Amino acid sequence: MLEVKGLRKVYRTGTREVEALRDLTFTVENGDLVCLVGPSGCGKTTLLRCVSGLLDPTSGDVRVDGKAVDGPPPGMAVVFQEYGRSLFPWMNVRDNVELPLKQKKVAKARRAELVEQSLDAVGLTGSESAYPWQLSGGMQQRVAIARAVAYEPQTLLMDEPFAAVDAQTRADLEDLVRQLWKRLGVTILFVTHDIDESVYLGQRVVMLSSSPTVVQDELIIDLPEARDQLTTRADPAFIALRTRVYEQIQAAKRNAGQ
Numbered sequence: 001m002l003e004v005k006g007l008r009k010v011y012r013t014g015t016r017e018v019e020a021l022r023d024l025t026f027t028v029e030n031g032d033l034v035c036l037v038g039p040s041g042c043g044k045t046t047l048l049r050c051v052s053g054l055l056d057p058t059s060g061d062v063r064v065d066g067k068a069v070d071g072p073p074p075g076m077a078v079v080f081q082e083y084g085r086s087l088f089p090w091m092n093v094r095d096n097v098e099l100p101l102k103q104k105k106v107a108k109a110r111r112a113e114l115v116e117q118s119l120d121a122v123g124l125t126g127s128e129s130a131y132p133w134q135l136s137g138g139m140q141q142r143v144a145i146a147r148a149v150a151y152e153p154q155t156l157l158m159d160e161p162f163a164a165v166d167a168q169t170r171a172d173l174e175d176l177v178r179q180l181w182k183r184l185g186v187t188i189l190f191v192t193h194d195i196d197e198s199v200y201l202g203q204r205v206v207m208l209s210s211s212p213t214v215v216q217d218e219l220i221i222d223l224p225e226a227r228d229q230l231t232t233r234a235d236p237a238f239i240a241l242r243t244r245v246y247e248q249i250q251a252a253k254r255n256a257g258q
């Protein structure tokens with residue numbers, strides 16, 4: 001279980017202070033797929049950096065299975081928005097996916113197996129020898145997802161991973177995430193500013209206010225487990241849920257303006 005309790009982050013640069021996160025509390029049960037949605041600049045990246053141990057919070061804490069996070073937790077992998085910057089251009093696809101496994105000291109034969117399986121899972125079998133710059137944006141993001149999946153994480157953090165790809169690729173990648181989640185039983189915390197995406201993907205949506213950020217509301221997404229881009233998005237229940245999330249985000253912006 002991932003627990004975020006009373007998380008606060010104030011950035012201090014010289015005499016300037018920015019209170020990015022004011023007070024965030026929420027939990028993600030093992031095996032859940034939870035989406036965090038909030039307006040631009042509300043501190044989503046800051047939150048993920050605190051959860052993944054890359055940044056120290058000013059106060060509050062993050063626990064994974066009861067243990068306080070102090071540095072990157074071993075069973076966690078992150079997929080960032082900027083795939084162009086997260087893949088090494090001088091390494092081919094195979095080597096990019098294999099690198100974290102080498103760092104984890106996984107034996108060679110097992111590494112080869114994991115690389116093959118994860119590239120197959122994201123539909124990239126045959127692209128092992130290509131370099132990132134020879135691939136489309138959507139394919140590069142698939143490589144980043146394969147790299148995270150090969151690591152066999154218990155928890156996968158995704159920071160607006162599809163913000164930079166076109167709409168059709170985005171829809172394919174959303175379906176890929178749900179498919180991998182079901183197949184691997186991994187816990188996913190997926191951050192997005194896209195309301196429709198949060199409702200389509202999540203079992204639960206945690207809505208954040210504008211900065212300084214608090215949890216505005218949480219919503220259970222009681223849509224059928226089997227989702228597809230056409231029928232789910234046309235379902236009146238989907239439309240009602242997205243309207244609720246939209247209203248909450250608008251309310252959060254109004255409150256911030258006061």
Ligand SMILES: Nc1ncnc2c1ncn2[C@@H]1O[C@H](COP(=O)(O)OP(=O)(O)OP(=O)(O)O)[C@@H](O)[C@H]1O
Nearest residue numbers: 011018020039040041042043044045046047193211
């Ligand atoms: N290193 C830093 N130093 C000072 N302020 C920062 C730093 N990083 C982020 N901030 C500030 O903290 C706030 C939250 O930023 P953050 O990038 O976490 O938001 P976000 O929700 O991920 O943004 P976006 O939706 O645009 O990706 C912003 O006001 C930002 O300017």
